Amino acid sequence: MPRRPNYDRDDLIQRARDLFWRRGWAGTSMKDLEAELKLKPGSFYAAFGSKDALFKLALERYYVDGTERLDRLAAEHGALKALQVFPVAVIENEAAASKACMLSKTLLELQAHGHELAQQADEKLQGMEEKFAALFAQAQARGEIAGTHDPKRLAAKYQSDLIGLRVSAERSATDARAIADEMAEGLGRL
Amino acid sequence: MPRRPNYDRDDLIQRARDLFWRRGWAGTSMKDLEAELKLKPGSFYAAFGSKDALFKLALERYYVDGTERLDRLAAEHGALKALQVFPVAVIENEAAASKACMLSKTLLELQAHGHELAQQADEKLQGMEEKFAALFAQAQARGEIAGTHDPKRLAAKYQSDLIGLRVSAERSATDARAIADEMAEGLGRL
DNA sequence: CGCTTTGTTGAATGATCATTCAAGAATATA
DNA sequence: TATATTCTTGAATGATCATTCAACAAAGCG
Numbered sequence: 023m024p025r026r027p028n029y030d031r032d033d034l035i036q037r038a039r040d041l042f043w044r045r046g047w048a049g050t051s052m053k054d055l056e057a058e059l060k061l062k063p064g065s066f067y068a069a070f071g072s073k074d075a076l077f078k079l080a081l082e083r084y085y086v087d088g089t090e091r092l093d094r095l096a097a098e099h100g101a102l103k104a105l106q107v108f109p110v111a112v113i114e115n116e117a118a119a120s121k122a123c124m125l126s127k128t129l130l131e132l133q134a135h136g137h138e139l140a141q142q143a144d145e146k147l148q149g150m151e152e153k154f155a156a157l158f159a160q161a162q163a164r165g166e167i168a169g170t171h172d173p174k175r176l177a178a179k180y181q182s183d184l185i186g187l188r189v190s191a192e193r194s195a196t197d198a199r200a201i202a203d204e205m206a207e208g209l210g211r212l
Numbered sequence: 213m214p215r216r217p218n219y220d221r222d223d224l225i226q227r228a229r230d231l232f233w234r235r236g237w238a239g240t241s242m243k244d245l246e247a248e249l250k251l252k253p254g255s256f257y258a259a260f261g262s263k264d265a266l267f268k269l270a271l272e273r274y275y276v277d278g279t280e281r282l283d284r285l286a287a288e289h290g291a292l293k294a295l296q297v298f299p300v301a302v303i304e305n306e307a308a309a310s311k312a313c314m315l316s317k318t319l320l321e322l323q324a325h326g327h328e329l330a331q332q333a334d335e336k337l338q339g340m341e342e343k344f345a346a347l348f349a350q351a352q353a354r355g356e357i358a359g360t361h362d363p364k365r366l367a368a369k370y371q372s373d374l375i376g377l378r379v380s381a382e383r384s385a386t387d388a389r390a391i392a393d394e395m396a397e398g399l400g401r402l
Numbered sequence: 403c404g405c406t407t408t409g410t411t412g413a414a415t416g417a418t419c420a421t422t423c424a425a426g427a428a429t430a431t432a
Numbered sequence: 433t434a435t436a437t438t439c440t441t442g443a444a445t446g447a448t449c450a451t452t453c454a455a456c457a458a459a460g461c462g
Binding site (some may be wrong): 215216217218251252253254255258259 | 407408409410411412
């Protein structure tokens with residue numbers, strides 16, 4: 023009976039994710055979104071409810087894509103190699119809207135306002151870190167790295183270094199690849 | 213002949229710096245600034261010209277304070293020890309408006325818009341990195357660390373790690389001190 | 403004390419913000 | 433083809449944005 027939407031919802035979320043990722047929450051206006059998604063206000067609000075609701079969907083999409091990418095690398099190369107390759111893959115991904123991490127950008131932008139989206143970014147960073155910890159534990163189990171270190175500590179440091187790398191990759195005069203290589207090298211020395 | 217301002221301009225810049233540092237550029241409204249600085253619009257614009265102009269002054273103040281803090285540590289403890297202590301000092305400074313670095317926050321928020329303030333944050337990050345490189349070179353000259361490494365590479369990695377540490381320090385479930393200690397330890401192994 | 407200079411005040415400006423809603427258009431079923 | 437249902441359109445809303453300005457207040461110098 024009804025009329026059907028003439029857009030692909032998933033594609034819209036992906037495009038919104040890229041816009042939010044690049045420009046941030048306050049830096050992306052409804053006008054920007056309407057232009058990018060080719061949606062008039064009425065359709066937009068019927069589809070997503072609010073700007074914040076779409077940002078939340080975008081954040082979830084970002085997170086799922088990230089974990090899947092990591093899982094794929096682990097399946098292909100094993101735990102240690104995946105941890106070594108991931109930072110390079112992230113900063114050399116030309117398709118990415120930004121080199122910096124959308125989760126850290128969101129956290130930094132909205133944390134001081136106590137915005138709900140900041141908390142969600144925080145939780146997803148935690149989720150990523152647990153994935154990292156699992157890979158470190160797996161690498162230890164396979165004898166790829168020494169079993170003396172606490173996987174959670176390793177993951178916390180790895181996450182921290184990765185965030186730093188990705189901010190550095192946004193700078194003009196920085197050789198991000200060199201930093202990523204040093205990260206990988208450091209992991210090899212464990 | 214004239215009437216004199218009844219505020220301390222330097223104190224105002226410092227308070228504005230803390231507000232911008234914590235809340236970011238878009239996250240700080242003129243209303244916020246008027247309330248914090250106790251300045252009506254007319255006085256504000258007479259004193260600073262625009263919100264952006266004040267942000268720029270705040271950024272400069274932030275940079276000068278940072279370099280002075282680093283210089284003080286180097287004079288007191290020597291180059292290597294200063295580099296080891298600086299990250300800890302930064303994340304444990306209770307007086308700071310935010311654990312994260314104002315320069316990286318500004319870069320991340322405004323870079324995509326090609327905003328002039330993003331470029332200035334970028335330049336100041338570069339300035340900090342050169343300070344770090346000078347300290348690494350100094351530590352090498354004194355034999356505190358091996359002379360085989362390139363001080364610029366060391367500084368780039370150090371800056372990257374420091375930025376990551378400071379973002380991590382904003383997270384809820386992270387032991388930033390542990391990460392800072394590992395940074396210091398890594399420097400000791402050079 | 404009066405004059406000149408500068409600081410302060412706060413209402414007004416126009417732009418842009420996210421959001422709403424009533425009216426019209428499209429489509430799948432009956 | 434008629435009808436029910438959903439989607440699309442775009443003007444309107446009220447809030448908030450940074451900024452301006454004219455009127456007023458204060459203070460140093462003659």
